[in-house]
Amino acid sequence: MHSIWTRANAVFAFTLSVLAAMTFAAFLTTAFNDNIAPVVIKSSNAQVKNVPNYSANRAKNDLASLNFDIQVDVSPVFNWNVKQLFLYLVAEYSTPLNPLNQVVLWDKIILRGDSPVVDVSSANPKYYFWDDGNGLLGNDNVTLVLRWNVIPNAGYLPLVQASGSHTVRFPSNYITGKF
Amino acid sequence: MNVRRFIYRVLKFAMNISTLLMIYKGLMVVTRSEHPIAVVLREGMEPALYNGDLLFLTNYQEDPIRTGEIIVFKLEGKEIPNVSRVIKVHERQNGTSKFLTKGDNNQVDDRGLYPPGQLWLTRKDVVGRAKGYVPYVGMVTILLNDYPKLKYPALVGLYFLIRRLCKYWASFILHFIPLDVDFDLN
Incomplete structure (x- = not known):
């Protein structure tokens, strides 16, 4: 009647049910958090040049360079259902060709247990800041914002924008040579 | 085992499978993704x-x-x-x-x-x-891909899992709908 297999099966099924219920509870308790934290972004030394983009279509596109500072403390975002934060700095701007452009300049992975304080000063972009065309020259409304993707232990994967942004004005002359 | 009982079992199994399929297809409609x-x-x-x-x-x-x-x-x-x-x-x-x-x-x-x-x-x-x-839940499919022979025990396991789930759902739904049907899915 109650063989070892029926017992093992019952224990296994019950374990699975409990794990599923706990996972769902973890999701429910954290799904409605706003996950926001304030950030301070600064920048300097904005420059543009017009060079062929060999990683894409080889046409002459605007390539920008700038130095930026980021100060943010993401400890309020971490709760019991956060495995990792993926922080990324986005340059958002519009050009006559594309009303919306988003280019990720920098990113950082913060795992649970890592220091939640990010203090980056006068850093260079981690990825090339190429425009799709020639829309960066003289563009005086390039907004830098910091966003993060919250990776839970299990549950919803929200994208959040930190409160605080910074506007970069690019000069109206191309530079030649190196940045 | 008489014929009536055999047909009943077959129908029950078919219903379990189609319930799963309906849930998956329903997810496809709700998420509008062909792979929800x-x-x-x-x-x-x-x-x-x-x-x-x-x-x-x-x-x-x-x-x-x-x-x-x-x-x-x-x-x-x-x-x-x-x-x-x-x-x-x-x-x-x-x-x-x-x-x-x-x-x-x-x-x-x-x-x-x-x-x-x-x-x-x-x-x-x-x-x-x-x-x-x-996390981890998709591991089963990876194991099945890496070790194809595991498919048979897994199918048996899946069958029992579906049976179990259907039993819960059936008793849950029938709790609200007073149908005059014998739905004994033990």
């Missing part, structure tokens, strides 16, 4: 997503793709879809956009993975965007 559930099979998104993690995807066409999203895309000539993060978006006036992806664990963007001549992804390449995440 996906298993991670690559290392490109570690440490966020590991092999065998399960992703829940949606694919609402009116919702524009933005940087930072984890998307699943299928490339021409490739069997297995890729999971990656959007790092560049350029959107035209008419709403069409092109975007570039990069895996968190990769040093360079995914252009090398795209078919020759393709520099950007467009909306039609996207199978779904990751909205939910559960």
Whole structure:
């Protein structure tokens, strides 16, 4: 009647049910958090040049360079259902060709247990800041914002924008040579 | 075992299977993605997503793709879809956009993975965007792919699991609908 297999099966099924219920509870308790934290972004030394983009279509596109500072403390975002934060700095701007452009300049992975304080000063972009065309020259409304993707232990994967942004004005002359 | 009992069993099994199928197809309608559930099979998104993690995807066409999203895309000539993060978006006036992806664990963007001549992804390449995440659950499918002989015990296990779930659902639903049917699914 109650063989070892029926017992093992019952224990296994019950374990699975409990794990599923706990996972769902973890999701429910954290799904409605706003996950926001304030950030301070600064920048300097904005420059543009017009060079062929060999990683894409080889046409002459605007390539920008700038130095930026980021100060943010993401400890309020971490709760019991956060495995990792993926922080990324986005340059958002519009050009006559594309009303919306988003280019990720920098990113950082913060795992649970890592220091939640990010203090980056006068850093260079981690990825090339190429425009799709020639829309960066003289563009005086390039907004830098910091966003993060919250990776839970299990549950919803929200994208959040930190409160605080910074506007970069690019000069109206191309530079030649190196940045 | 008489004929009536045999037919009853067959029907019960068919109903269990079709319930699962209906749930999956229902998910496809609700999420508008042809793959509402996906298993991670690559290392490109570690440490966020590991092999065998399960992703829940949606694919609402009116919702524009933005940087930072984890998307699943299928490339021409490739069997297995890729999971990656959007790092560049350029959107035209008419709403069409092109975007570039990069895996968190990769040093360079995914252009090398795209078919020759393709520099950007467009909306039609996207199978779904990751909205939910559960770790480890997809491990079963990976095990089944790596060790095909496990399929038979797994099928038996799946059968019992479905039976169990259907029993719960049936008793739950019948609790509210006073049907005059014998629904004994023990």
